[in-house]
Structures are given as C-alpha cells and as structure tokens.
Amino acid sequence: MQSRTPASRTGRPRSTAADAAILAATRQALVELGWSRLTLGDVAVRAGVAKTTVYRRWAGKNELVVDAVAELFDELCVPDRGSLAADIEGVVLQFAAILARPEARSGLMAVVAEATRDDALRERIRASIVDRQKRLVLAGRARAQARGELPAEADVDRAARTVDLIFDMVAGAVVHRTLVSAEPADEEWVHGFTRVLLSGLASAGSA
Amino acid sequence: MQSRTPASRTGRPRSTAADAAILAATRQALVELGWSRLTLGDVAVRAGVAKTTVYRRWAGKNELVVDAVAELFDELCVPDRGSLAADIEGVVLQFAAILARPEARSGLMAVVAEATRDDALRERIRASIVDRQKRLVLAGRARAQARGELPAEADVDRAARTVDLIFDMVAGAVVHRTLVSAEPADEEWVHGFTRVLLSGLASAGSA
DNA sequence: GTGCTTTCGCTACGAGTCGTAGCGTAATGC
DNA sequence: GCATTACGCTACGACTCGTAGCGAAAGCAC
Incomplete structure (x- = not known):
C-alpha cells in the first residue's frame, strides 16, 4: 500500500488481510472515537494485530487515515443519466453520500488540516x-x-483552469455544506447548486 | 470571552491582558507548530501565564483555537467598490487573504474536523x-x-436558501482552492469564480 | 527436507502531554 | 479589615507515543 518493495521476493510476505483489517479498523475507530481520540494502539487491537505491525506499514496516524479514507472514494463513478446536468447531479449526490458517513467527516478534514504543514501528506492526499x-x-x-x-x-490552458475551478466549486461547496453548515446535501440542494453552476459556466463561458 | 460571569462583582477580576496574550500566543503557536503539536502548556509559556490560568478560561484546545482563529475574521467587511460583482470580488479576496495566513489554515480545518463529533463546538464555530x-x-x-x-x-424562505447556497459556494470554493488544491486564490482566480457565480445566479434566478 | 529472509506478536521502555489538586499570594468590592 | 476571586507555581497519576528486543512463524531458493 505505502511501502512497495518490488525487489523483495524472499522472506515472509506481508499479510494483505492485515492491511485490510487495519484500514477497516481505522474507519471503525474514526466512527466511534473521531480523529483526536483515535490512537494507533487502539486500531491495532481492533484489527487483531500487534501495534508494531501497524507502525511497520504506516509512518503515522496521518498516513493511515488518508489511506483508510481514500478507500471510501473507490466507489465514485460517473453515472450515465442522459444529460450533463443529470450526470453532475449524480456525481455530486455520490460525493455527498460519502461525506455523510462519519468516518469520512472526521477523517478527511483532519488530514487536510494536518496537510497544511506537511507537503508530503498533501501530496499523498x-x-x-x-x-x-x-x-x-x-x-x-x-x-x-x-x-x-x-x-x-x-x-488547452484555459480548459485546464476551468476544470480546476469546477472541481474547487463542486467539492468545496459540498464539503462546506456538509461539514461547516452541517446540513444535508440532499437532492433539493444539489439540484439548486447544479443549476447555478451550469448556467454560470454556460453564461461565463460564452461571454 | 467564554465564561461570562456577570453576577461576579466581587473578587479579583480576570486580566483582560491575559486573554489577549493567550489568544495571540495560540496563533503564534499555530504558525510555528501547527494544530497537532500545539499544546496548552506551550501556549501558556508563550503567553507568559501559568498553565492553570489557560485551563480556567478555556475548556480545552478546541475552544481556545476557535476563539483565537475567530479574531482573524474581525477585519472582514464589505468594501463599496461600486458594483455587486466588484463587491463580491473584494470580499472573496479578503476571505482568501485570511485563509492564506498559516494560523488560519492550520487552525480552522482542525476545529471543523473536531466539530464533526462535537455539537457544542460546531455551535461555537x-x-x-x-x-x-x-x-x-x-x-x-x-x-x-x-x-x-x-x-x-x-x-423569504427561498431567499434564505439562496443566501445559504451562495455562502456555501463562496466559502467552500475558497477553502477548497486554498487548502486542498493548495493554490492561491489570487485576483485572476477570484475574478473567474465570481463571474461564474454571478452569471449562474442571474440565469438560474430568472429561470 | 534445509537454510535464508522477512514478518509477526509480544513485552518493556523513556519521553512527553494531559488535566487536576493544592498552596500561598495578589487584586478587587464591601 | 474581610470575603472573594484570580494568579503563579509545583507536583501528581494516567495516558499515548514511537522504538527496541526477542522468539516464533511463514514464505522462497536450493
């Protein structure tokens, strides 16, 4: 996951089951304890492995939680709903559904906060x-x-900037709505947001 | 600040200078150490007060950092630039300038993350x-x-929802641009963002 | 099978932080 | 002067941290 050693063919291989168990235990601990009370020792107990095993695979709490949260976003995909507006609504709803889960809420913002002072962590995120x-x-x-x-x-350059802008607007709005305003990004909200975003892009793009 | 006791007329009053010193020391510690390495003992030393004095006034790290970061937003105001678009650009640029400061970056996201599991803290924020x-x-x-x-x-109800939507879009986009994408919300970006937002609101509102 | 290598579980450790209690002193209102 | 509260200081048990050391287990090459 984080310490690929492709040259190491010999010796006892690392248990992939332990990887999955540790990441699942991390998410469970995030739900029950939140970021601040989560300890690697506790994660090790939940995963049924020794504390030293966790430390051998992850450098610390930050990296472990990033990997644990990242798995939540594996299920994201673009559904074909027939139109651009409907597609966007579908993606935003998926994103909102992930952010509604407590393990994502607690973990994601915390690692982003840590990443403000850790370039390697930000790159990992x-x-x-x-x-x-x-x-x-x-x-x-x-x-x-x-x-x-x-x-x-x-x-091409302008298109890249537009993609970045769209991304910051979509992800930022959903995250802010969910975590700061603490209100659900439900279908009604997503519909209104998508309408503003799309008509804004159409008008500003043609202008 | 956090423990107003208006009925307490007798006894030695709390030093208001200590309040200011503690909050300033907290921001300084956020800059130098970040959220995770910030300790209340360290803040007390920087502020020149005893550790117990900090604990008498704030329940913990979360509440202290919220108050310290909140002071950064005191300077926010709506400049009269002549047009709605220019006014919005001005506010967004101010907001971006605050988020560019390291004490805001490290502190704000961290307390928001903690607030996902602490209703009282979220209300305080x-x-x-x-x-x-x-x-x-x-x-x-x-x-x-x-x-x-x-x-x-x-x-009125629709207007309130629109204000909430605008707020989540503005604050969310700037935060995401600054902290997640880790790129500056400079004048060029703010101009493009404002154009999309305003034309989107105009089109979607008239539709 | 025999070795070599790496991982695993376990225990123990010093270092650091936490939040609190206790004490004497300082500063205010009555 | 007296009551009351805040302050600085010290000390404390409890907890987490990250690491080191050990013997045992699980693979691979031969």
Missing part, C-alpha cells in the same frame, strides 16, 4: 483522494462533449 | 466565525438591492 475525484470531472466533460452539450475546448 | 462571514453576504445583497442590481426577494 492529492494522489489518493483528490485526483480520484478530479477524474470524474474530466470524464463528465468528455461525455458531455460526446453528446454535443459542450464544445471541444480550443485553449 | 457557527456563532463566532460562520455567522460573522454570512453577515457579509447579507450586507452585500442589501447594497446590491439598494443599487437596483438585485430585485427585492418576494419569497
């Missing part, structure tokens, strides 16, 4: 969580272009 | 930070209505 989300934006745009709802971008 | 920001949205809308750029809302 980017690689295992953010990029996985950003891929959805690209996939959705490609599908919309195939449908003819969006024109093929002429300026 | 709402009262001392979020509401202070949301007031800007209301002030900006009032000024735009006075200018005639926005119509007076007919449906």
Whole structure:
C-alpha cells in the first residue's frame, strides 16, 4: 500500500488481510472515537494485530487515515443519466453520500488540516483522494462533449483552469455544506447548486 | 470571552491582558507548530501565564483555537467598490487573504474536523466565525438591492436558501482552492469564480 | 527436507502531554 | 479589615507515543 518493495521476493510476505483489517479498523475507530481520540494502539487491537505491525506499514496516524479514507472514494463513478446536468447531479449526490458517513467527516478534514504543514501528506492526499475525484470531472466533460452539450475546448490552458475551478466549486461547496453548515446535501440542494453552476459556466463561458 | 460571569462583582477580576496574550500566543503557536503539536502548556509559556490560568478560561484546545482563529475574521467587511460583482470580488479576496495566513489554515480545518463529533463546538464555530462571514453576504445583497442590481426577494424562505447556497459556494470554493488544491486564490482566480457565480445566479434566478 | 529472509506478536521502555489538586499570594468590592 | 476571586507555581497519576528486543512463524531458493 505505502511501502512497495518490488525487489523483495524472499522472506515472509506481508499479510494483505492485515492491511485490510487495519484500514477497516481505522474507519471503525474514526466512527466511534473521531480523529483526536483515535490512537494507533487502539486500531491495532481492533484489527487483531500487534501495534508494531501497524507502525511497520504506516509512518503515522496521518498516513493511515488518508489511506483508510481514500478507500471510501473507490466507489465514485460517473453515472450515465442522459444529460450533463443529470450526470453532475449524480456525481455530486455520490460525493455527498460519502461525506455523510462519519468516518469520512472526521477523517478527511483532519488530514487536510494536518496537510497544511506537511507537503508530503498533501501530496499523498492529492494522489489518493483528490485526483480520484478530479477524474470524474474530466470524464463528465468528455461525455458531455460526446453528446454535443459542450464544445471541444480550443485553449488547452484555459480548459485546464476551468476544470480546476469546477472541481474547487463542486467539492468545496459540498464539503462546506456538509461539514461547516452541517446540513444535508440532499437532492433539493444539489439540484439548486447544479443549476447555478451550469448556467454560470454556460453564461461565463460564452461571454 | 467564554465564561461570562456577570453576577461576579466581587473578587479579583480576570486580566483582560491575559486573554489577549493567550489568544495571540495560540496563533503564534499555530504558525510555528501547527494544530497537532500545539499544546496548552506551550501556549501558556508563550503567553507568559501559568498553565492553570489557560485551563480556567478555556475548556480545552478546541475552544481556545476557535476563539483565537475567530479574531482573524474581525477585519472582514464589505468594501463599496461600486458594483455587486466588484463587491463580491473584494470580499472573496479578503476571505482568501485570511485563509492564506498559516494560523488560519492550520487552525480552522482542525476545529471543523473536531466539530464533526462535537455539537457544542460546531455551535461555537457557527456563532463566532460562520455567522460573522454570512453577515457579509447579507450586507452585500442589501447594497446590491439598494443599487437596483438585485430585485427585492418576494419569497423569504427561498431567499434564505439562496443566501445559504451562495455562502456555501463562496466559502467552500475558497477553502477548497486554498487548502486542498493548495493554490492561491489570487485576483485572476477570484475574478473567474465570481463571474461564474454571478452569471449562474442571474440565469438560474430568472429561470 | 534445509537454510535464508522477512514478518509477526509480544513485552518493556523513556519521553512527553494531559488535566487536576493544592498552596500561598495578589487584586478587587464591601 | 474581610470575603472573594484570580494568579503563579509545583507536583501528581494516567495516558499515548514511537522504538527496541526477542522468539516464533511463514514464505522462497536450493
């Protein structure tokens, strides 16, 4: 997961079951204890492994929680709902559903906070969580272009900035709604948000 | 600040200078150490007070950091730049400037993460930070209505939902851009964001 | 099978932080 | 002066941290 040693063919291999058990135990501990009260010793007990085993695989609490939370985003995909607006609503609803889970709420914000002072951790979050989300934006745009709802971008640089802007707006709004305003990103909210975002992109893009 | 005892007229009064020193020391510690390595004992030493004095005034690290970060948002105001778009850009740039400061980056996300499992803490954040920001949205809308750029809302309930949506979109996008994407919310970005947001609100609102 | 290598579980350890209690002193209102 | 509260200081048990050391287990090469 984090210490790939492709050259090591000999010796006892690491238990993949232990990896899964530790990550699952981490999520369970996040639900029951939250970030601050989560200890690696407790995770080890829940996973049924020794504390030293956890430390051999992860450098610390930050990295462990990033990997545990990242698995939650594996299920994200772009559903084909027929139109760009409906596709976006579908993705946003999926994202909101993940953020509604307590293990994501507690863990995600905490590691982002830690990442403000740890470049390596931020890079790890980017690689295992953010990029996985950003891929959805690209996939959705490609599908919309195939449908003819969006024109093929002429300026590559400008298109990249637009994708980044969309991503920050979508992820940021859902996270803020869910975690700061502490109100559900339900279908009604997502519908209103998507309408503003899409008409804004259409108007500002044509202007 | 947090333990108002208006009935206590007798006895030695609490030093207001100590309050300010502790909050300033907390922000300094956030800059130098970040959230996870910040300890109340260290804050006490920096502030030049005894550790017990800190514990007498704040229940714990969470509450202390909320109050310390909240003071950063005191300077927020709605500048009169002549148009709704320019006003919004001004506010967003102010918000981005605060989030660019390390004591805000480290502290804000951490307490939001803790608040996912602590209703009292979330209420404290709402009262001392979020509401202070949301007031800007209301002030900006009032000024735009006075200018005639926005119509007076007919449906009060719908208007309230719109304000909440705008607030989540603005704050969420800036936070995500700054902390997750780790790129500056500079004038160029803010300009593009504001254009999408405003044209989206105009189109979706008229539809 | 025999070895070599690496992982595993377990125990123990010093270091550091936590939040609190106790004490004498300082500062205010009556 | 007296009651009351805040302050600085010290000390304390409890807890978590991350690491080291050990013997046993599980693979792979031969």
